[in-house]
Amino acid sequence: MNDPKDIGSPSGVVLPGVGDFGACMEALDERGFKTLVLDLIGGKTPFLGVCVGMQMLFEYSEESQGHTGLGVLPGTVRKIRNARRLPQMQWNTLELHKESGELYAGIDDKPWVYFVHSYAVTSSAFATAYCDYGERFVASVQFANVFGTQYHPEKSSKIGLSILTNFVAITEGRKL
Amino acid sequence: MDVVRVIPCLDVKDSRVVKGVGFLDLKDAGDPVELASYYEKEGADELIFLDIGASVEGRSTMVDLLRDTASAVFIPLTVGGGVTSLDQAAVILHSGADKVSFNSAAVRNPKLIGEVAKTFGSQSVVVAIDVKRVGNRFEVFTHGGTQPTGVDALSWAQEVEERGAGELLVTSMDRDGTKEGFDIELVKAMTETTSIPVIASGGVGSIEDFVEGALEGSAQGLLAASVFHYGEIRIKQVKDALFSKGLNVRPVELCS
Numbered sequence: 001m002n003d004p005k006d007i008g009s010p011s012g013v014v015l016p017g018v019g020d021f022g023a024c025m026e027a028l029d030e031r032g033f034k035t036l037v038l039d040l041i042g043g044k045t046p047f048l049g050v051c052v053g054m055q056m057l058f059e060y061s062e063e064s065q066g067h068t069g070l071g072v073l074p075g076t077v078r079k080i081r082n083a084r085r086l087p088q089m090q091w092n093t094l095e096l097h098k099e100s101g102e103l104y105a106g107i108d109d110k111p112w113v114y115f116v117h118s119y120a121v122t123s124s125a126f127a128t129a130y131c132d133y134g135e136r137f138v139a140s141v142q143f144a145n146v147f148g149t150q151y152h153p154e155k156s157s158k159i160g161l162s163i164l165t166n167f168v169a170i171t172e173g174r175k176l
Numbered sequence: 177m178d179v180v181r182v183i184p185c186l187d188v189k190d191s192r193v194v195k196g197v198g199f200l201d202l203k204d205a206g207d208p209v210e211l212a213s214y215y216e217k218e219g220a221d222e223l224i225f226l227d228i229g230a231s232v233e234g235r236s237t238m239v240d241l242l243r244d245t246a247s248a249v250f251i252p253l254t255v256g257g258g259v260t261s262l263d264q265a266a267v268i269l270h271s272g273a274d275k276v277s278f279n280s281a282a283v284r285n286p287k288l289i290g291e292v293a294k295t296f297g298s299q300s301v302v303v304a305i306d307v308k309r310v311g312n313r314f315e316v317f318t319h320g321g322t323q324p325t326g327v328d329a330l331s332w333a334q335e336v337e338e339r340g341a342g343e344l345l346v347t348s349m350d351r352d353g354t355k356e357g358f359d360i361e362l363v364k365a366m367t368e369t370t371s372i373p374v375i376a377s378g379g380v381g382s383i384e385d386f387v388e389g390a391l392e393g394s395a396q397g398l399l400a401a402s403v404f405h406y407g408e409i410r411i412k413q414v415k416d417a418l419f420s421k422g423l424n425v426r427p428v429e430l431c432s
Contacts, residue, residue, distance in 0.1 A: 018296065018297050018299065018300065019295070019296055019297030020294075020297060027215050063410075074338060083398060084178060084371075085178075085371070085372060086300050086371065087298065087342055087343075087372070087373070089299060089342065089343060089373050089396070090178070090179045090181055090221070090373070090396065091179050091181070091221055091426040092177065092179055093177075097201075112426045112427075113253060114251070116274075116299040117299070118298075118299075132177055133177070133178075140331075147405050153253075155250060155251060155274065156250065156251075157216060157250050158250075159253055160250055161250060163355055
């Protein structure tokens with residue numbers, strides 16, 4: 001996908017992102033995707049940001065001081081403190097919020113998912129799950145139609161597929 | 177929390193898994209996709225494909241193999257073996273691999289590590305270090321452990337971390353294939369010297385060997401090939417043993 005016009009009016013959008021926060025933001029901006037993403041989010045299109053795709057929803061990141069994020073959610077992404085090793089490159093369990101929302105419909109408490117990251121948001125009013133690695137950090141967020149996962153559902157085996165299936169159901173407007 | 181990963185390694189040549197895996201009740205034990213699915217159900221935390229053909233023809237079949245595997249298997253995949261350039265790494269990562277592993281090429285051209293890390297992020301860069309004991313030190317060997325480099329393995333580990341590697345795959349060539357267990361001194365020295373995740377490899381023969389690698393070597397990942405392929409040890413047994421020693425693992429029951 002090289003041109004924002006190719007997207008048309010999707011029923012949902014997934015924004016992946018690996019690597020450097022600043023590089024991801026630049027890549028998004030360069031081809032006019034930043035405006036498109038903001039328009040889609042503003043237009044209530046279900047949106048899922050994965051890993052750096054979630055981080056970009058926030059305002060800033062310690063990783064790239066010269067860049068700003070999409071600013072859809074308030075907060076700054078920072079390097080994980082007190083971890084024995086970085087990146088966190090492993091499976092870990094989620095502590096789901098009482099109202100973790102539609103993305104976790106049918107998912108048992110403390111699901112195991114796969115993380116690969118050195119940066120995270122430590123707290124958010126929009127957190128739907130937390131995780132612990134050296135310190136407690138936000139593992140997923142939801143604000144209206146906007147979802148984000150710091151972990152990789154596409155690499156989290158059966159549980160990850162259930163989460164993605166839930167997102168697809170959201171895009172189809174189905175009741176979960 | 178820190179969670180130990182258990183990682184089977186599959187040797188691939190021209191899109192077929194080599195090294196017999198005849199024990200498994202599979203229609204085609206050489207089919208990488210079928211084997212990868214099997215290991216996902218067994219509770220593998222990740223998979224490593226080692227391309228031992230690494231010919232030009234092998235490269236293109238690797239792309240198809242990765243596409244097929246990544247669309248059927250939903251755990252992280254690392255590919256290594258004969259990757260020498262940023263372009264090759266790009267093809268591998270765009271085909272469905274999450275990480276690419278460099279070995280001899282990184283020794284020859286250390287800048288490659290930084291180039292790939294800058295383009296795709298450190299999390300996608302694994303540096304495989306094949307080590308032999310020479311006198312009282314650990315030395316880096318290349319070309320399947322046949323060529324000495326004169327490079328000290330611990331200094332090399334530090335250098336690749338500085339250059340942007342996100343993970344180390346440390347293989348003891350002295351122990352590889354012996355089933356005598358990991359070279360714990362080596363694993364320990366590596367985890368103490370670096371601050372990125374370390375996968376221990378080479379020599380596993382028993383369940384206790386895995387436990388030792390994590391407990392005494394402090395490895396974040398434990399790699400094995402033949403003990404899994406021949407069904408001598410199942411991943412669940414390894415994880416149960418690790419858990420009973422107080423180590424965190426992703427339980428197998430939940431992912432099968």
